[in-house]
Amino acid sequence: MMPFLLAEFANREKFLPLYVCCVGSHEQKQLTRPVGHSAHQLFLSRGGTGVFRTEGQQDLVMTPGTVLILPANIPHSYFPQLTGDAMWDLGFIAFQGQAAAPLLEQMNAFVLKVLHAPNFQDLWNQLSSLWHLISLNGEHAYWETSKLLYDITLTLLEGQTKFNKDYTSPLPISQPNRALNSAIKLIHDHYNERLSLSNVARAVGYSVQHFHRLFVASVGVTPQQYILQLRMRSSIQLFHDHPGITIEKVAERVGMDTSYFIRMFKRTYGTTPKQYVKGNDSLLL
Secondary structure, eight states: OEEEEEOTTTTOSTTOSSEEEEEEEEEOOOEEETTOOSSEEEEEEEESOEEEEETTSOOEEEOTTEEEEEOTTOOEEEEEOOBTTBOOEEEEEEEESTTHHHHHHHTGGGBTSOEEOTTHHHHHHHHHHHHHHHHHHGGGGHHHHHHHHHHHHHHHHHHHHHHHTTOOOOOOOOHHHHHHHHHHHHHHHHTTSOOOHHHHHHHTTOOHHHHHHHHHHHHSSOHHHHHHHHHHHHHHHHHHHSTTOOHHHHHHHTTOOHHHHHHHHHHHHSSOHHHHHHTOGGGOO
16 A cells, blocks of 8 residues: 655646656545546556446446556546455556646547556556655655656556557566565565565565665665655555544554554654644544
């Protein structure tokens, strides 16, 4: 889970042709936008099933491994299609900029359609990188996020072209990049467990020391900092998604001891979890 992140710096550089407005992933609930969204959106469905509904069009059903491009200002609603206990794990990127409309026009054949993405994991890894770039680097990341956003659109187009031409052999990926992507996926899948650096390193075939150096060189923070930031953002999302949830329960859900969670929360946000909840009345029952 990558809790909703608003790119507050957005288009600080007014000439930036493509920029991120918000990014994240979570267990998607029902949402209705009668006048649409002010930004264009890219959705990635990683788990479960959900339905997008727009006026005058047939419902669009997203299943795991599918992608949807939704232009700005189109009234719509979307909701999970519950089957058993499966939640709808949905990733999203909202974006704008003077290059956004021409880009979507160029991709017109893929707009407002559910696309099966043969390179879905690559897209998800890029979404994850985008989220962490904004989360950890804030306003200093606006150039890099713009580049990465453009890379994501190219990855999407590349996958669709290969799929349509029945290409099955992916481009070669260097071993360090493959290992790093596997490690990031492992962290996102298990961050709420007692996840140790040695286990992650061993899972992707590296010594702890070599993996630590590779991770810092590629991501810019240590694996421990990466995991902590993910847990902190996830705790904020839990407080907002489950009003009245106890601090102990949140700590448990993000894989931390309560006392350590409180200490890290205060260090990260400058306030204790209790003070944070009190300062947001909507989080109280």
